[in-house]
Amino acid sequence: IFTERVIMVKARKYVVKRHFQGVPKKDDFELVEYELPQLKPGHFSVKTEWISIDPYFRAYNYGTPTPYDQFGYQVGTITQSKHRDFPVGCRVVTHKGWCDYSVVTNLKETYSNVQILPDLHGLPVELVLGALGMSGVTAYFGFLEICKPKAGDTVVVSGAAGAVGSIVGQIAKIKGCRVIGFAGSDDKVQWLEKELGFDKAINYKTADVSKALKDAAPKGVDCYFDNVGGELTAAIYSQMNLYGRVSLCGCISSYNEDPTTYKTTSLLPLILFKQLKVEGFLVPRWLEPENRMPEAIAALAQWIKQGKIKTRSHVTEGFDKLYDAFVGMLAGENTGKAVVKVS
Numbered sequence: 001i002f003t004e005r006v007i008m009v010k011a012r013k014y015v016v017k018r019h020f021q022g023v024p025k026k027d028d029f030e031l032v033e034y035e036l037p038q039l040k041p042g043h044f045s046v047k048t049e050w051i052s053i054d055p056y057f058r059a060y061n062y063g064t065p066t067p068y069d070q071f072g073y074q075v076g077t078i079t080q081s082k083h084r085d086f087p088v089g090c091r092v093v094t095h096k097g098w099c100d101y102s103v104v105t106n107l108k109e110t111y112s113n114v115q116i117l118p119d120l121h122g123l124p125v126e127l128v129l130g131a132l133g134m135s136g137v138t139a140y141f142g143f144l145e146i147c148k149p150k151a152g153d154t155v156v157v158s159g160a161a162g163a164v165g166s167i168v169g170q171i172a173k174i175k176g177c178r179v180i181g182f183a184g185s186d187d188k189v190q191w192l193e194k195e196l197g198f199d200k201a202i203n204y205k206t207a208d209v210s211k212a213l214k215d216a217a218p219k220g221v222d223c224y225f226d227n228v229g230g231e232l233t234a235a236i237y238s239q240m241n242l243y244g245r246v247s248l249c250g251c252i253s254s255y256n257e258d259p260t261t262y263k264t265t266s267l268l269p270l271i272l273f274k275q276l277k278v279e280g281f282l283v284p285r286w287l288e289p290e291n292r293m294p295e296a297i298a299a300l301a302q303w304i305k306q307g308k309i310k311t312r313s314h315v316t317e318g319f320d321k322l323y324d325a326f327v328g329m330l331a332g333e334n335t336g337k338a339v340v341k342v343s
């Protein structure tokens with residue numbers, strides 16, 4: 001007689017109780033404990049190892065309804081399985097929110113398919129949440145397909161020392177561009193110039209931004225990869241060249257503002273008279289209907305192995321530190337990709 005061993009697993013998950021107002025507060029979150037449901041055929045359970053810390057989690061205050069508990073993606077190991085293609089011990093990337101255990105019941109999740117960890121050629125596993133995952137794919141397509149850089153172009157990147165920006169700048173160097181990055185501390189500036197090979201990095205918090213950019217790019221800016229928006233972006237637009245290209249990836253400087261009270265900066269005349277091409281994008285456009293992720297990951301992995309792209313993870317240890325890691329990232333504590341190591 002076959003008897004099934006029933007394993008009860010206690011799981012924890014942070015859920016957002018209410019929309020954030022300004023900087024997210026600790027008591028906007030609630031830690032919920034519950035027993036994982038028993039697996040049915042086709043289901044499997046995953047123990048989280050690493051959780052990605054992302055600005056979009058803050059940005060999704062916009063739009064309704066907001067299924068916060070599905071935001072946040074992670075890499076983990078399958079601990080129980082009733083799915084023959086997803087055996088115990090296999091590592092997967094899932095979109096299950098901030099949880100330490102989860103059950104996958106549907107391979108097509110809200111934001112992406114459950115993905116078996118690709119061959120990382122010995123590179124650290126957490127890179128699937130950064131340079132070999134969403135941040136890398138965002139940088140790769142968002143820069144190459146929207147800015148369409150040419151060798152010799154002057155490229156500016158804001159949020160340059162972050163997960164996406166640091167990859168964009170290095171891809172621009174690979175493509176033969178002159179690269180200028182803006183970041184929020186002298187340590188980040190040092191890292192960009194000394195280790196990543198940016199031609200110039202500027203601390204936007206302490207520099208006279210317009211003057212520093214004029215000195216660094218006397219012939220003007222051809223491509224701008226924008227991660228932050230706001231006043232910095234306005235200063236950069238004013239030094240764009242005719243027919244410049246702007247890839248609008250993010251506007252983190254506005255995410256803590258109330259979207260109903262947005263200020264509009266008068267960028268339209270600059271866009272008009274310089275005949276700029278400005279294009280906002282969301283990375284899923286390169287994942288559906290055709291999934292072009294493997295193309296980007298293959299190129300990025302090769303560049304990493306060749307030493308042409310350097311990566312850095314900003315690791316916070318412990319499931320109970322998720323909130324601190326999140327607000328720390330929003331405040332600029334991370335250099336490179338912010339991740340939480342759960343186990």
Ligand code: NDP
Pocket residue numbers: 053054055056059134135138159160161162163164165182183184185188227228230248249250251252253254281282283284329330331332333334335336337338
């Ligand atoms: P980062 O690793 O860059 O972390 C966020 C960084 O933003 C902080 O380290 C901080 O760096 C900077 N920052 C915070 N507040 C401000 C501010 N007021 N002005 C300027 N900089 C600020 O995050 P990601 O690389 O994951 O994301 C970068 C951007 O790309 C975000 O806007 C994000 O929303 C966007 N994004 C968009 C995607 C898309 O599909 N379009 C996909 C992924 C990300 P510093 O010390 O330099 O201030």
